[in-house]
Amino acid sequence: MYEEFYGFKELPFNVTPDPKFLYRSSSHRDALAYITYGVFQKKGFIALTGEVGVGKTTIVNAFMDLFQPSIEVSFIFSTKFPFDQLLYLICNDFGLEVEGMNKAQMLIHLNKFLIEQYENKRNTVLIIDEAQNLSIQVLEELRMLSNLETRKRKLLQIMLxxxxxxxxxxxxxxxRQLRQRIPLLFRIPVLTHDDLSKYIDYRLKIAGRGNRTPHFTSDSIEEIYHxxxxxxxxxxxxxxxxxxxxxxxNVRTIDAGIVRGGVRDLENVTVQTVGEIDKNR
Ligand SMILES: Nc1ncnc2c1ncn2[C@@H]1O[C@H](COP(=O)(O)OP(=O)(O)OP(=O)(O)O)[C@@H](O)[C@H]1O
Ligand SMILES: [Mg+2]
Known part of the structure; x- marks a missing residue:
């Protein structure tokens, strides 16, 4: 609604994990480097953690954008399934026809696929998002899955x-058997205070900066960080x-007062419709 007022081509502060908007803070860069290293060095297991909303899914999407289609990825985010169903989803994602197969048959099929991938020098990666929801039993079964290997290499890289x-x-x-197989776990930290204005700036730029772009004053940045x-x-x-x-x-300079207004709005549970907001102008 306000895109035109500020001259944006699209909304700068959407909450979707769109990698196009990824601001590479040093911690987000490190996270990307860590998963890239884990996958290409065939570490077997990789674990990426972080607070709610810190950017985990965005990083994973950026990773996929960078390397697909040269790597084969199954990306799973529904994690409340028993292992058999999870295995079915994984096989499906890899394009394997496993309809009606039991677990052992699916495993044989998957193994064959992984060996083919290996022979064709292609990396195969299973990414499980929201992995905090996996049951202990499913995690144990995933460990078994990572046992699919040649003498030298893990055939499947599993990213939790x-x-x-x-x-x-x-x-x-x-x-503990699984934990021992995860040599390194990376936790994405929150953005630093220094990063905040660069983050905002970057998103404004991607949304299409022009002469109507809003200006965030330094005291507004303080409020936003707080x-x-x-x-x-x-x-x-x-x-x-x-x-x-x-x-x-009708202002394009965003100061602390405007930010406090925004905070009040968010804390206020009353829902206004677009029409009401326009009426109040
Ligand atoms: N480095 C970044 N640069 C730009 N935007 C980011 C960055 N990190 C996170 N975001 C934005 O923050 C929002 C939340 O990110 P994301 O969904 O990736 O978080 P998450 O850690 O996966 O959250 P959850 O724990 O709820 O799954 C998204 O809109 C995303 O675009
Ligand atoms: Mg997420």
Whole structure:
């Protein structure tokens, strides 16, 4: 709605994990480097964790954008399934025809596929997002899956992506065999204060900066950091709201007062329709 007012081609602060908007903070760069290293060095297991909304799915999407189609990926994000169903989804994602097969048959099929991939020098990666929801039993079965290997190399790289609870689960005694196979776990930190204005700037640029682009004053950045604690999704939700407040007030300089207005709006549960907002202008 406010795109035209600020001259954007698209909304700068959407909450979708669109890798086009990825601002490469040093921690997001490190995370990308870590998973790239894990996959190409065939480490077997890779674990990427981070607070809710910190950018895990966005990083994984950026990774896929960078390397597909040269790598074969199965990306699973529904994690409350028993292992058989998960295996079915994985096989399906890899384009294998496994309808009506039992678990053993699916495993044989998958193994054959992985060997073919290996012979064709193609990397095969299974990414499981929201992995904090996996049961201990399913995690154990995934460990078995990673046993599919040649004498030298793991045939399948398994990337577990999840909230910090995943670290607690992986440290459970029952899962120590799995834990030992994850040499390195990477936790994405929240954005630093220094990163915040660069993050906002970057997203504004991607959305299409022009002469009507909003200007965020330094005190507005302080307020945004205070509210969001450096979590990108919270930054986006707040900035989106703040731009709406700016639009409604007909200003393009976003100062601390405008940000506080946005915070108040978010804390206020009353829902306004677009028509009502326009009426209030
Ligand atoms: N480095 C970044 N640059 C640009 N946008 C980012 C960055 N990190 C996160 N975001 C944005 O923050 C929002 C939340 O990111 P994302 O969905 O990847 O978080 P998540 O860690 O997967 O969250 P959840 O734990 O809920 O699954 C998205 O809109 C995403 O575009
Ligand atoms: Mg996510």
């Amino acid at each position: 992506v999840g909230q910090p609870e995943l670290e607690i689960i992986l440290n459970l005694r029952e899962l 509210y969001s604690k450096g979590i990108p999704r919270l930054i986006n939700v707040l900035c989106d709201r703040v731009l709406l407040v700016g639009y409604v007030s």
